[in-house]
Amino acid sequence: MLGFRDLYTSICEHLQRASGRLPIIAAATSLINTPEIAAVEKENKARNSVDKMGMGAADESGRFSTSNGQFMNMNNGVVKEEWKGGVPVVPPAPTTVPVITNVKVEAPSSPDHDMARKRKLGFLPLEVGTRVLCKWRDGKFHPVKIIERRKLPNGATNDYEYYVHYTEFNRRLDEWVKLDQLELDSVETDADEKVDDKAGSLKMTRHQKRKIDETHVEGNEELDAASLREHEEFTKVKNITKIELGRYEIETWYFSPFPSEYNNCEKLYFCEFCLNFMKRKEQLQRHMRKCDLKHPPGDEIYRSGTLSMFEVDGKKNKVYAQNLCYLAKLFLDHKTLYYDVDLFLFYILCECDDRGCHMVGYFSKEKHSEESYNLACILTLPPYQRKGYGKFLISFSYELSKKEGKVGTPERPLSDLGLLSYRGYWTRVLLDILKKHKSNISIKELSDMTAIKADDVLSTLQGLDLIQYRKGQHAICADPKVLDRHLKAVGRGGLEVDVCKLIWTPYKEQ
Helix, strand or coil: CCCHHHHHHHHHHHHHHHHCCCCCCHHHHHHHCCHHHHHHHHHHHHHCCCCCCCCCCECCCCCEECCCCCEEEEECCEEEEECCCCCCCCCCCCCCCCCCCCCCCCCCCCHHHHHHHHHHHCCCCCCCCCEEEEECCCCCEEEEEEEEEEECCCCCCCCEEEEEEECCCCHHHCEEECHHHEEEEEEECCCCCCCCCHHHHHHHHHHHHHHHCCCCCCECCCCCHHHHHHHHHHCCCCCCCEEEECCEEEECCCCCCCCHHHCCCCEEEECCCCCCEECCHHHHHHHHHHCCCCCCCCEEEEEECCEEEEEEECCCCHHHHHHHHHHHHCCCCCCCCCCCHHHEEEEEEEEEECCEEEEEEEEEEECCCCCCEEECEEEECHHHCCCCHHHHHHHHHHHHHHHHCCCEEECCCECHHHHHHHHHHHHHHHHHHHHHCCCCCCHHHHHHHHCECHHHHHHHHHHCCCEEEECCEEEECCCHHHHHHHHHHHCCCCCCCCHHHECCCCCCCC
């Protein structure tokens, strides 16, 4: 009777001859040296000397002789019957062979493949500027560029994690990744390359990611290519990964210049009412037991249903206003952080319940603007986006301009997402008036009725091809079918401001 080890060797040799490949049996070898399989072999050997079924003993040729003179030969698992007395011999039941699973059989790597792999591993740790494929949260590999690296605590020489920028996406999706998320076979080194000219890539990225949130408006400075590179070099790595604000844990998007003692904090904890921030959850819990605020520290100027708007004076509530700027910078890329908040008013939009008033977004404006700016910065927090709050904030800023008796415009330059949001608002407001107004109307009259600056009115109508040149002068084309088509394309207007519930007087220096 063949032993199990001999049988396994015979099977492996058969596989070699059939496939022409050398199976990797190292994993199986460790499985063979187990007490259970050793017992099977011992039993097989015993069967060669003892007839356990009452059939007699085996001779040296491997034949079993029985009491009635019958014989049976075993050759490679094929039973041959020999007759004596005309009675065939029934062979003993075959021994059950354990099935060995999880044995990985691979084709041997080619010498060229092994050499390439060694060359790739020779690059470890990967240099800043290296381009490689990285597995993203969707389970697919995407091209990235390594922006920064840092050594893992208690790690070996090459144990690093890498801060990568997904070249297909906006910078807000940059993150730290482990080495096992990178496809080393795709490594492309360009360590000599300096910071990319991001002006073009940002345009491409924003175009791809526009569907993320059309209500997200970024306030930015007018940056040339050199200033843009300098800005991105300084803010290339997010210093805070997550924040906790009220009942939400929010992943941050961009760098924010928090004080140096917070540089190594992966997560910050914000009081949702006073916006003080802490390093640990226990600190926040102690603070919440002492904090008396249940709403922003300002005057409530609007309430409709569960929505409230609070006006906060940066001069009277300097710490709150500065903390708000720190928080906003985590979600705005090219926003200038104003440490001198005395010159600004902040309008905080809140959802109210029995626990208090919870901030969902805000906009700020200068107390005195010579350029007629009615908005400096605007943000809807990520958990509340795509609910119409961004459009509500834009509309609210124009209602304040109407109360002041002035026309207004957002601070320039607008980001492309900001311009998209404002163009949508301007289009809806202007076309609604043109549909209802049957007689001729001028650009100046539209500006006075809506508080939208005349330049914005003109650029919007020109963008819709509604300005035509007739009889030596420009005229507005108000074909109802054309207006309906544009209104359908621009979409719904979101939440409306109930002017009757706005109780506010313009700011006056005291």
